[in-house]
Amino acid sequence: MAxxxxxxxxxxxxxxxxxxxxxxxxxxxxxxxxxxxxxPIDRDALHVPSVRQNEHNDYVCEKHGSAGCSQCFNWKKQLTRLRMAAKKAGK
Incomplete structure (x- = not known):
């Protein structure tokens, strides 16, 4: 495993x-x-924005400089959109 x-x-x-x-x-x-x-369903993958690790080894979005960035790391919202698109596409 990777x-x-x-x-x-x-x-x-x-x-x-x-x-x-x-x-x-x-x-x-x-x-x-x-x-x-x-x-689980067949859907497109989540996209990770540009990130870096801070001094605490947390991943921080480059755009906002936040480890818990609700705009860049709102995975549940992104998943909901990706799942809706997959269902529309008949996946």
Whole structure:
């Protein structure tokens, strides 16, 4: 299994910070769906904005400089949108 990291409760590959990464053979969609209270479905992957680690090793969004950035790291809201799009597309 690929090495993973957690950014504001969601899991991504550690090398590329992608929820689905072919290079790392990582697909964290099912784990993230379950954590946020959703049944797993075939959907597009979450997108991680530009991030860096701060002195406490927390991931911080580059845009706002916040580790708990509710705009950039609102995974549940993003998941809801991705799931609605997948259902519309018939996935």
């Amino acid at each position: 090495s993973t990291i957690e950014i504001n409760d969601a899991v991504f590959c550690s090398s590329h910070k992608q929820e689905v990464c072919k290079d790392c053979d990582n697909d964290s969609r099912e784990e993230n769906d379950a954590f946020f209270g959703f049944d």
